Amino acid sequence: MAVDKNMNVLIVDDYKTMLRIIRNLLKQLGFNNVDEATDGSMALQMLRVGNYGLVISDWNMEPMTGLQLLREVRADAKMKAVPFIMVTAESKSENVIAAKEAGVSNYIVKPFNAETLKMKMTSVLGDF
Amino acid sequence: MAATLDRDLALRLDVIRRDHGDSVKIDEVALVVRGLLDTVDGDISAGDLRLYRELEGLADYIHSAKAEIVQLRPAEIKTEFIASATDELDAIIGATEGATNIILDSAEQIEHLGTMMEPDVAERLTEITTRIFEACNFQDITGQRISKVVKVLKEIEVRVETLVRVFGQEADLHAPRKTPKEVSSDEDLLHGPQLATDAHDQSEIDRLLASFD
Numbered sequence: 001m002a003v004d005k006n007m008n009v010l011i012v013d014d015y016k017t018m019l020r021i022i023r024n025l026l027k028q029l030g031f032n033n034v035d036e037a038t039d040g041s042m043a044l045q046m047l048r049v050g051n052y053g054l055v056i057s058d059w060n061m062e063p064m065t066g067l068q069l070l071r072e073v074r075a076d077a078k079m080k081a082v083p084f085i086m087v088t089a090e091s092k093s094e095n096v097i098a099a100k101e102a103g104v105s106n107y108i109v110k111p112f113n114a115e116t117l118k119m120k121m122t123s124v125l126g127d128f
Numbered sequence: 129m130a131a132t133l134d135r136d137l138a139l140r141l142d143v144i145r146r147d148h149g150d151s152v153k154i155d156e157v158a159l160v161v162r163g164l165l166d167t168v169d170g171d172i173s174a175g176d177l178r179l180y181r182e183l184e185g186l187a188d189y190i191h192s193a194k195a196e197i198v199q200l201r202p203a204e205i206k207t208e209f210i211a212s213a214t215d216e217l218d219a220i221i222g223a224t225e226g227a228t229n230i231i232l233d234s235a236e237q238i239e240h241l242g243t244m245m246e247p248d249v250a251e252r253l254t255e256i257t258t259r260i261f262e263a264c265n266f267q268d269i270t271g272q273r274i275s276k277v278v279k280v281l282k283e284i285e286v287r288v289e290t291l292v293r294v295f296g297q298e299a300d301l302h303a304p305r306k307t308p309k310e311v312s313s314d315e316d317l318l319h320g321p322q323l324a325t326d327a328h329d330q331s332e333i334d335r336l337l338a339s340f341d
Contacts, residue, residue: 017225017267018267024232025258025261025262089269110268113262
């Protein structure tokens, strides 16, 4: 099944510049319905009321980290199936393992390029 | 004799604890050690003598450590050097963030131009702007690395604070004062970029130059 590029994508990062970079890269990949949150708790509120086909989240944020957000998402019956990609500078094995155990769909290490973003999105959503 | 000694020592330690809490001045510790040594003087075995020498060495070590720490001017490290370093690092984060946003603004405008171009030119512009967006990742990573350094500096600050507390005001009072540096060579004029709060803007520079006319 073809990926619906009109799906809502939620990007979460406490660096507004990074949100802007990801939004632009998504736009170039054809995804224009992009919402932004600047920390985990804000993202959680948006996910509870919105209908999102993908979450792309940073890890290191306050007060709620990306990992906590991921756990909340996976524990919620309504949201638990939403694909969740972690985009972070945390590149230690223990981080990747913790994210995997929490149910992450894929993991991108910063700094990343458009090709990596597309590849990881394809592995989670299918070809587009 | 041992019981009297224990009682005297205990009383003395109680007085020190009452007066100073856990932050006992090094001089007080040295006085107790000296007092202890004076008490055992004249009634010592070979083992006691070794203990005596060890304690004396310890007292000397404490004194020289204290002198060295005072020379470091710990209060100044906290209020001047660390504060200045963290301000400089914050300024780096602010400046790179500002510059990155200007680069992104420009890249978005270039990308928009693509809608007015032939498809092959538009595609090429998209490739170029993608490279720009990717490169701007650096700002996030730089910011996070600098934040880590700031955290380390804050940790050093806490430890220096503890040092100052242990030495009371002594460290500051006995420390040789740093006198304002005279400008005596070209090297003394090399301060590097100024923080926004300390810097003169162009109009102030112009006014200063004009004052020579």
